[in-house]
Amino acid sequence: MIQGYYPAGIKGVDADYVAVLAGNPNTGKSTVFNALTGLNQHTGNWPGKTVAHARGYYRHRGKTVIIVDLPGTYSLSANSPEEEVARDFICFGQPDVTVVIADATCLERNLNLVLQVLEITPKAVVCLNLMDEAEKKGLRLDAERLADELGIPVVPTAAHTGRGIKQLKDRIHAVALNEILPRPKPVTYGKELEAAVQQLEASLQSIYVDGISRRWLALRLLEGDPSVVEAIRQYNLAEGRQGGPCGSEYSADYRPGRRTGAGAEKAIRGRA
């Protein structure tokens, strides 16, 4: 069951790039998704999983953007089918942009996922949602400072009213097309762990897959997460296979654009 394992396309939609929405549960992902896509959306299950998800598209600044709404997760440690789906899509679906929806009323808890995503890909944007609720609570958030600290764009939104959605589309566009090059600051884990990571990274050459950070892989293995090895095996099998329709309304042979961006526009095509 490989075909359609990392599907992103939508039948009949020729996409210029793909953005994915990740975030803790109940942070307003689906509300952001609806605000971005309007009625242009489909829902379904991930192939082979009972995890629901939605895909949609919108047009912005002359580009067609496919948006994938991932299930809510607190981490990408693959402790549940939801986390596994989220992790696998961010890693192997290689979206052009990963948007992390963070709850502005409890930012600290949400930053854990942001940092985990940034270990996988620098091409990320934080959507600081529920700003209206944070303001009601008297919280003052400095989005620019947070963007500086993280090294990626941060957009404040109140998605249920549409506030900030246009700016979010602008930032997604800029990161997808490399008009903005995010430079996240790496999290370091102390001398002992860093030494172990280095050692492990060196011996991971043989199972390194294009676009996946060996550092991230080493950290997951040190964490004792064997599911990542299985996910890579599946990915490699899928990559070695000729693409073809998976029999659903979605594209099975979506070949992700690599993160260099140059080929992304050509590579990403939702196929009928």
Ligand SMILES: Nc1nc2c(ncn2[C@@H]2O[C@H](COP(=O)(O)OP(=O)(O)OP(=O)(O)O)[C@@H](O)[C@H]2O)c(=O)[nH]1
């Ligand atoms: N006040 C306010 N409410 C919001 C905002 N964004 C979303 N909501 C509300 O928050 C609730 C949860 O929103 P969802 O979009 O379902 O959140 P979600 O992250 O998709 O939730 P899960 O998929 O269950 O993890 C809904 O009642 C939304 O109307 C916002 O910016 N401000």
Ligand SMILES: [Mg+2]
């Ligand atoms: Mg939702």
